[in-house]
Amino acid sequence: MLLLRAGGILMLFGAVLPLVLSLVPSVERGYYKNLTARQFWHQMNGWSLRLMESLAGDPQHAFFGQILSDLLHLPAWIALGVPGVLLLFASFVRRE
Numbered sequence: 001m002l003l004l005r006a007g008g009i010l011m012l013f014g015a016v017l018p019l020v021l022s023l024v025p026s027v028e029r030g031y032y033k034n035l036t037a038r039q040f041w042h043q044m045n046g047w048s049l050r051l052m053e054s055l056a057g058d059p060q061h062a063f064f065g066q067i068l069s070d071l072l073h074l075p076a077w078i079a080l081g082v083p084g085v086l087l088l089f090a091s092f093v094r095r096e
Contacts, residue, residue, distance in 0.1 A: 001091050004090050004091035005088060005091035007087050008084045008087030008089075008091060009084070009088065011081070011087060012088070015077045015080035017040075018035045019077040021043075022035035035075065035077075036073055036074065036075060037071060037072045037074050037075070037076045038072035038073070039076070041072070052068065053068070056068045056069070
């Protein structure tokens, strides 16, 4: 339970970072532009992104590649925030 809660909190805090990174330049531009999960991952660690995309491009992992591609096109704060909320919710559910 504690591990799920800690993971959920970390993912929620991680969801705030791309939101701030996309809001700060929007003040200068005058309009808001989402930072996609792919752009955020590339800013954090481009090497691991290229490695995951090369593994997902393998024909044996075509289904995984499509899921990864869909997730990387989402706004980064959604891609990190929704699983964070789900982990937090799962940590509070009691099993008896």
